[in-house]
Amino acid sequence: MTGEETINTVEVAKTQFDEGRYSGCLTTLTTMNSTSALNIKQIQLNMILCSYLKKGSEHDLEWLLDNLYTIEGKMNKESEEEEIDEVEKAVLLYNIALVHFQTKNFDKAVVILEKLFKLIEPLEEGLVYKICFLLVECYLSTYQTEGAAIVVYYLDKQMATKTADGDMHKARMHQYKTRLFAQQKCLKACKREIKNVLSVSGTTASSLFLKSEFEYLRNNFKKSCKLLNSAPKSCPSKEHIPTLYYNNFGCMHFKMKKYNLGVLYLSQALEANTKAVKAAPQGCNSTMYSINHHYQILYNYGIVLLHAGQPKAAFNCLSQAATVYSRNPRLWLRIAECAIGVVKQSQENEQIQNCKSSTVKAIVGSGIYRKTILNTNFQNHPKKCSAGLLSEEPTPSLTYAALCLNNALELLPPSNSGGPVNVSALPAAPLKDVSKLRASILCNLAYVWLGLGDPLQALKPAQELFSLTAAPVNLRLLGSVYAAEALILLNRSNEATNCLAPEFVGAIINSANCQTKTNEDDASSTGSSPIPGKVPATQETLVQDVHNIIILNSVALYCMKRDLNRAKRILAQHLSTLNDGEIPAQATMLLVYIELRQGNTEAALSILKQQQINLQLPALTT
Amino acid sequence: MEVCDMVDVTDIIQKTEDTLESLWNQFELFCPKCLHFKMGQCIASLLQHEYLLNTDCEVINSVFLLCQIAQPQELNPFNKAIFNYANRKPVDSKITAAIYLINLLPFSQSTLSSTTTQILQNVKLIGAPLKNFPYSPKPDCSLPIILDDPENDSKEEKHYKEVLSQLFDSDIPDSVFLPPLVRPPPPLYSDSDDLVWLCPNDNEYSFAWEPHIFTDKDKPEDTKKLFILAQRQALESSQYDLLKQELYDKEDCLQSLPLSPSTLPKLVDKNPSLAVDILLLLAQTQQFADYLTVLLNMDLSLHSMEVVNKITANLELPPQFIHFYIRNCITNCTEIADKNTQHRFVRLVCVFLTALIRNRLVNVQDILIEIQAFCIDHSRIREATGLFRLLKSLDSKELS
16 A cells, blocks of 8 residues: 555545444554554554444443553553653543543543643644543533633633634533533623523523523522423433433422422432433443433432431432542531431330330339339430441441541541632532531531440540531530530539530620521522521521520539539529420429439429320330 | 249248348249349349338348349449448438348358348347448439339229339339430531532533554654754665655655754755755745855855755756856865865865866856866866866867
8 A cells, every 4th residue: 555545545534433434434444554654553543442432332431441551551662752752642641531531530531631731732623622621521520610710711712713613612612611600609600601501502401401500509499490391301412311300300309498309309310310321222331321320319319318307218328329429528427417317216216115205104003002113215325336346338327427427527628727628529519618517527426426325535526516616506505515414424524514504605605696697598598589388497496405405404414413402493494484385304304303302202293293194104014 | 024033032032031041042043143133133123212122121131132142242233232222311220230231241151041030130239330341432313213102092902012023124123313414416417519410411522533643744753853863963874765755755844844044054064965855845945045045155065065066957046056156166265274175175176067067057158267267276186177178178169
């Protein structure tokens, strides 16, 4: 084959490749004899691509990646100077990055693409666009908004100078910008770009979903629903629209605090996803990868299940999700919350089975030998667990919860590093402010250690928590409650008194009065429309609830220290602020205790009877 | 706990005329060792809820059994119960009896062989303190959970023993009433960013075709490298061939090389053939004049003359060029200081001129005078005289 014939053959092959006729291309390439004038490895690269892409190919992405790496290895051996290499290998490296992208290994793809982006100047124009677009996509998929912004800026400059393919690229750019602004929460700019997207691309599924997301971010749920409903049911890229539709509906209902509906939608989303993946064309499995959102949906599903009061199911979902998203501190907190929820539920079930009243366990006997037996469910017996035995499988136990919470803490930046942070929390958006998360982790950690019967371990997180000025007030107060209990168990009851002292507690509550505004915003919404249906528990009620418990616990503490007078006084004062029907069981038991301590059994009994006038009490039967 | 066990133990406790030893044997008969601790907890509960024991005998027997269940006394888990009972106020006969027995620890054989009644008879002093009992109290805020709640007007009456058995189910002996502390569970973490919204992505990301299939096309740097090399040293024939091939095969090769008039002299010097090739290629370009100028003004050398010769042979050059060059050569020769070098160059120039003339590449008429003068100047050199004769012969031909 002469030089000229070779050139022609290559042109033919390229045309075939561009037109998607991969089998033909492969045949054409095979006819080229190897001469010294030809780069064998580069031809092989094209042949491998064709083998993978052709119809009826039996090769998967793994095979493709292996072969691409083999070629890279060969090229590395032959080259002498490193610098020239990268540019020469640019096409190969881009293809490798693309495979990583398709298998959702975004980090690996980004490493390669960033290198290429640095050397982008001498590369051919088509390749430049390919590299940049893929890099933006990878950045957006991992919420790396800074990187994405840099590349978008570069692309804008490039496109300003050239006019070829302008329109196609413009549509993409608008879409990228929309997603970028949404992630950066620059909602005005986002709105502008969405207009552009719609005018350039029309009402495709992609544009309508983007607009729907924009409305979702502003809590305009009605608009968001409407947009999703009006979107076409199919999409050129073979994405399975119903899956995404159900998922997003689930998200919306979660934000609206309609958790049971959210659970329903997300379970439908999971099902739809599984079906779609099964139905995807076998063989060329990049479609399978690209439409498969299993782990993202599973993550959503778990969180909504947790809020819907199904901690066991939630635990299973989120544990699976953690195998993929192991570096998300928020996720580890959630798994701990699930485990705690499971333990709490089983304890509550036990209690409900055992006795109907929270104060009296049973009345035994009759006549002069009749005895009333008090309930001891306030004793909070530590759950007996096989400490130190951690099985391979994650189990919803308090021990495992402690492990998860420590994982979460590890993944946060150290607490003394001030200033804005950006903690990755894939699959969801990264964390900008970790103080709330840290507070929750510490709170759960103290609670778990108390539950495991280890007050010494519980004390440290509890103390850290009530000292954390950036934390929400109700959590700081919980910190002081847990710290007090730990100190009591460690026989340091004077320090415990300090934790529950009114001055200390008052200081915490007052220090955050300026915080309450922002906390309320947090709890409700940042958007215009109110959340229909439920009244959200505001910060104030949360704080009040904990405060009440603090007062009652301080009464208990005084009882323990034999300071009955003070205990009586505080208790009476507190009860006078409550309405009659609202006396909590703890207060009743405190009254009973004080009477018994003073030897007034009859008075104690009358208090109990007063409280249980309408209840049928079970007699113990043998 | 089986009902009969507790009832059996109650029976044992209520015996008065059995020796302590035999009481213990009976206890062991009815209660397997694995249940001793449980049973002990029940008995301790009896002590704690004092009104469950009615007589001094019952107290003595209960305390005795508790001591026997776990010896040595220092390690007895029921010490607290025993101690608390013994320290009750007001002190009555039951408590005194208990203290008396406790002070008999460790029990001698004579004690063990005594009956409860006999022991009771020896109890003397009320108010006698506990001696050397291996337990000291910690401040305790616990209270019993069983409250005496008699129904004075009830007709129904359950047997005392049945009440006891109902009382001692699984966890009552274990439990005490402490001031209740509540441990509220933490609320669920809330965050607006929690969930992942999914949008369909219809952007296409396709594989890239590798265009660099030709080694030459792919390695302009190689030709560049070679070219740069050619200015420094004589290329090997394979290198020269490669470069020449490149130059002739591809139009843009020449443009891609870092070639400029200023690089020409070096090229001429080291690789005259290449210089010729390049100049021939440049002949049609606008820059050719620049290159020519440079060539003309080069210092005299074999290579430069070669190049000029070849160029002149292959191209239609304006006559001024050649004339200028010849004049240049002549001037250079004259200026050479060293005699030997001068002679050499003179010879070269003569050969050059002879070749030019013989090949009719130059119109001698215009510069005849200069060349003749040159020859005369260097008439001692053979080539010069040969050239002179040649000129003469031409001249005469012209004239004739």
